[in-house]
Amino acid sequence: MSIEIKVKDKVNKEAENNFSENSFVKPLKDFFEEMTLLTKFAFRFFKEVVKPPYEFNEFVKQSYLIGYKSFPLVAITGLIMGLVLTIQSRPTLAQFGAESWLPAMVAVSIVREIGPVITALIFAGKVGSGIGAELASMKVTEQIDAMEVSGINPFKYLVVTRIISATFMLPILVVAANAISLYGAYIGVNIEGNVSFLLFFSQVFEKLSFTDVFPAIIKTFFFGFAVALISCYKGYNSNKGTEGVGKAANSAVVFSSLLIFILDMVAVQLTSLFSK
């Protein structure tokens, strides 16, 4: 009798497992589990960030690696972005005889949206994958465990410093990228036209307002935080050996990029709500 019950239980369990493995329940369950762990990770960050000791030297080092080292890539992207946007917009404006609006239109597009989002995506690609892979390889090679054993708080040293650096470095990169993009737009305007440097920037600042600049810069703090948080989370919690390193780097970039767009959508909605 007891053997019969055991067999029945086993069959039921197998059926349950098959159902959860093959249906939409498992991915959904995994997603919510992941979200819970990510939220715990974020709470741990906020707890650790206010607690001394503060790793200031590591913060400066990470700022250099995350911010300064990303600048060439961001600068080239920004220059091309401004140039291409200007060249592409000119024919449409020319149809309306509104070519004189080109500097103002390009400036608003760059400062409000394209500058922050494109820079954040480039940042996610370069920095996000770097953080994800670095922390994952440290985890796989048990360096993080070694740090814990030697009395260093690895979370504070590795995660907190990276997240703070990324949060403050991305807005700075965006400001630099916007300036370079506007210079690219100036070159673009002068490919077919003849607009002086002074006139171009006069037209640019004529149409820009604080409601264009501040919300765009504020949202980049969130972009930077999101990229670093997800990348650190993916790297810090990676496993499955060397395979996990690649997976962590890849998923860090994918989820960071997705989160940038989601945050941007929320930021745009909030901006339009408050600017009414």
Next chain:
Amino acid sequence: MQKTTGNKMKLGIFVTLSISLFILGIYLIGQRQQLFSSTFQISGIFKDISGLQVGNNVRFSGINVGIIDNIKQITDTTVQVDMLIDENARKFMKKNAKAIIGSDGLMGNKLILIIPGAYGKAELADNDFIETTQPVSMDDILIKIKIASDNAANITENISAITQNIREGKGTIGKLFMDSTMGENVDQALINIKQGAGGFKQNMTAASHNFLLKGYFKNKEKNKKSEK
């Protein structure tokens, strides 16, 4: 150690430059909005502000001298518009200057144009109310265009009727153009006039040789010569 110091220096320069650029941008935007310059406030009362918004420019003699600071509805038919004007422009803005709502080009933003007042009047003071002129609205223009196009349609209809009459040979002009008998009559009349003029010329030649009129013609010739 040296490398770390170098990296810190690079990072410091990069951060400082970026923050300086940001502050410069903020300053330039603020300057356009008269935030960092000395200003005075004037107001104007309008019946209809045609979509004017806070932050739009105020233009005097084609130069941007200020911005719209505030817009408030006073009664159901009047709107008060407060303007912040650059202090440097005050000396040119007289008490009898007029404000009118215009637009920056065909598709541009709305703005307030201040028309200079007569020379010799006192300058506008802080919180003064400026005289306003109601702008011509797009609806008014469209109504006038509609009237003009209706008139044009009537005129072309009349012209069409006239040309139709001419083609059918109705009326004097129609007969002149289309009736061949009339044309022949006109031709004959012209021939008769020509013949009559020839006969008249002969008569006048004969009269000039007549002894009764000879004296008159000689005096006329003499007068002509003396005038020369």
